[in-house]
Amino acid sequence: MTVTTEHTRPHDVFNVEDSNTTANPHIEQVLQSRLSRRELFRGAGLAGTAVGAATLTGCAATGGQGPANPVNQLGFKAVAKHTLDKVVVPEGYSAQIIYALGDPLTPQAPAFRNDGTDTAFDQRAGDHHDGIEWFGLDAQGKPSTAAALRGLLAMNHEATTDEKLTSFFIHADGGKASLPRPAAEVDKELMIHGLSVVEVQSDGKRWSYKPASAFNRRITTMTEAEIHGPARGSEHLVTKYDASATKARGTLNNCGSGKTPWGTYVSGEENWFGYFFRDAKDDAARKKDKQVQALIRYGRKAGAASRHGWESAGPQDQYVRWNNSAIGASAKEDYRNEMNTFGYVVELDPYDSKAALRKRTALGRMGHENITFARVSAGQPVVAYMGDDARGEYIYKFVSDAKWDPADANAANRLAAGDKYLNKGTLFAARFKDDGTGEWLELSMKNPVIANSSYFEFKSDADIAIFTRLAADAVGATKMDRPEWGGVNPRNGEVYITLTNNSNRTVATADAANPRVYTDAKAGKEQKGNVNGHIIRLAEKQPQEATFRWDIYLFASEAGADRGKVNLSNLTDDNDLSSPDGLVFSQATGLCWIQTDDGAYTDVTNCMLLAAMPGRVGDGGAKTLSYGDKQVKTYVGKEQSAATFKRFLVGPKGAEITGITETPDGRALFINIQHPGENTKMANVTDPSKYESQWPANAGYGNGKRPRSATIVITRNDGGVIGT
Structure with a gap:
């Protein structure tokens, strides 16, 4: 994120x-008119149970015929908004x-x-817990799709709470916030990113x-990873580490997650671009290399500072790799292509601690949030x-070449099943039309728009896999308001995708699928654009089809906002x-769980988790907004x-509520609380009284504050x- 706005959270500075800057079509272009300001409505008391001790009181659908225990009524009392430093869940x-x-x-x-x-963070839980999935174990420690008391949690460790280069909470004095960075500090920071698998159990x-x-x-x-799919062996993935372009190192800024129909963990590499440095003269050094256009399109202009300055820590390879400049005689002698080895969906078998991580390039390279699978059917492709996740980016779909074999749900080699379904297929980008329909635009060399593109030179499907954003630009996909998590409704197969916000949305660029533009006031400051975000949903006759219908399931809003222009979903204080x-659907109940990562409403409430009973595309109607x-x-x-949508949880100060999974019986729900206290200043790192948050220590968990x-x-x- 190169632009910071009033409602961008601190960790988003390098993330949005x-x-x-393409001219992909918005439906209409006109002048901006008068925009409304919000009214602030603060909730009354807290109805719920607070997390106050170490023991405290208070998804992607992958087949099947629907939830095992369908919920037809939300059976809990809504939790009130709060700004306390605790987790509050419903009564009971x-x-x-x-x-x-x-x-x-x-x-x-x-x-x-x-x-x-x-130290030794390669043997500890990483930072910024994010996407998370459950993988059951039976009493003998064998994989089990039914186990609900023992299992593995696979999860992402997206990033770290930082300020002025340094991940200050993991360094005794906050660390050195200038270049060059000390190697010992960088070594810690390299280790707290990535993934973890941890066994959990209940008595x-x-x-x-x-x-x-x-x-x-x-x-x-x-950690060494294997490159799979069409980009394997590409000249654009050649590095000093591996001239064959079949291997890479590590995974970075992992955000959302998913679970495959064959029982593996998949994770999206999201905002990896900000970790790399490019010299101010790098464009000239690359001469007419088409990668200059791609580097800029992926957020790395020459001379831009990196997020942590890892490249400055010394001449050793683990630091130099973060310098993305062309400084050697060829790509085999430097790391000019290192950034191209990030931005993929990675696949891990949680049950096999020795199996290598695989980067699935057929799913495209972008700021991946999560990946969600359509319900699988025998003899049909996996979709x-x-x-x-960035302002003005796109929604994508992947359709496998291989047809689903139900026997693969229990494959002896789960990653081989991943090879079968994720290495070959066709990628599409979505175009939303103003009549409530849409189409999937093929991103392959079979599409003459791409094969003959004057916008960017594509020579192969490997190029499309590596430079996916440019392929979507070329075909004219619809620019959306930061597409984040997706989920598939297990009751009817409809696809829901969160569009978290967009401070750059203007009246001139408003369109049917991104229709709101308004002004909102927070602490006397104006916030503009699509301040609160929305959730769009798609209905297809079959997942592999090229067309869809769509509507906007939910317009996020404050309860007191203008109901004719902003609060279009009739939201209340509950x-x-x-x-x-x-956004994840429960496979046990069919409920849609929605989590927030907000900076616009935090003067009134901390971030939250809500439960929703989803409907169906077309269950509302048309509405015209006038500007x-x-x-x-x-x-x-x-x-x-209140019967269909309620607040279930509110978290501690400064935290994002993210990552959610459940046991198969729906009786245990795992949630990740990310970066509590992120607004703490580095200068106060040794003074707990000045921390924005002391959670979870103030709830009785662990050492220190x-x-x-x-x-x-x-x-x-x-x-x-x-x-229920």
Whole structure:
């Protein structure tokens, strides 16, 4: 993110680049008219149960015929908005913290002191817990799709709480916030990114993680990965590390997650571009290399500073690789292509701690949020949906060449099944039309628009896999308001995708699928564009088809906002929200869980989790928004009510609520609380009284008072299914 706005959270400074300057069509272009300001409505008392001790009181569909325990009514009292430094869940529910930054994953790693002196992060939980998935284990420790008391949690460790280059909470004195960065500090930061697999279990009352489990595993920025799919062997992936372009190192800025129909974990590499440095003269050094256009399109202008300055820590290879400049005689002698080895969906088999991570290039290279799979059917292709999380980016679909074989749901070699379905297929980008229909635009050399493109030279499908954004530009996909998580409704197969916000949306660029443009006031400051975000949904006759119908399921808004222009979903104090981000459907109940990562409404409430009973595309109607002489017609889902949409959880100060998974019986819900206290200033790192948050230490978990990202598990006190 190269532009910071009033409602951009601190960790987004390097995360929401505005690199899409293409003229892809918006439906109409006119002058901006008068825009409304919000009214602030603050909730009354807190209805719910607060997390106050270590034990506390208070998805992508992949087949099947629908939820096992369908919910037809939300069975809990809504949690009120709050700005307290705690997690609050509904009355009758309990939340327990089970796994936090720094927790040991091997017997060799000492207990986490949480004072900035800890090391060995390759043997500990990483930072910024994000996407998460459940993988069951039976009593013998074998994979089980039904197990609900013992299993593995595979999760992303997206980034780190930082300021002025340094990840200050993991360094004793906050670290050195200038160049060159000390190697010892960079070494820690390299290790806290990536993935982890951790075994958890329940005795029927309490959950715990197993620090010495043989299944426990860390994947970091230094872990070797295999390149698979059409980009394997491409000249654009050649580096000093591997001239064959079949291997790379690590995974980075992993955000959303998914679970494949064959039982593996898939994770999206999102905002990796900001970790790289390019010399100010690099454009000239590359001469007429077409990669200059691609580097700029992917957010790396020459001379731009990197997020952490890792490239400055010394001449050793683990630091030099973050310098993306062409400084050698060829790509075999430098890391000019290193950035091209990031931006993919990666696949991991959580049950096999020795199997290599695989980068699935056929799914395209972008700022991947998560990946969600359509319900699979025998003899039909496997279909997956993805969003590219940046302002003005696109929504994508992948259709496999291979047809689904139900036997692969229990494949002996799960990653070989991944090779079968994810290495070959066709990628598409979405175009939304103003009549409530849309089409998927093929991104392949078979499409003459791409093969004959004057916008960018594509020579092969490998080029399309590596320079996917430029291919979507070339075909004229619709620029969206930051596409993030997607989920597939297990009841009817419809696809939901969160569009979290867009401060760059203007009246001139408003269109049917991104129709709102308004002004919002926070602490006396104006926030403009699509401030609160929305959720769009798609209906297809068959997942592999080239056309779809769409409407906007939910317009996020404050309860007191103008109901004719902003609060179009009729939200109230029990369910208003801003910046929907995470979105997962329960396979047990069919509920849609929506999580927020917000900076626009945080003067009124911390980020939250809400439960929704989804409807169906077309269950609402058309609505026209007027902006002076411009009229924007859009399609709005059925208005929400207390019966269909409620707030389930509100988190601690400064935290994003993200990552969600459940046990197969729907009786345990795992949630990730990311970057509590992220607005703390580095200068105050040694003064706990000045931390924005002290969670989870103030809830009785662990040592020290520095805030930590953590996983919680939520259960009903009566042992029932969650949400019913």
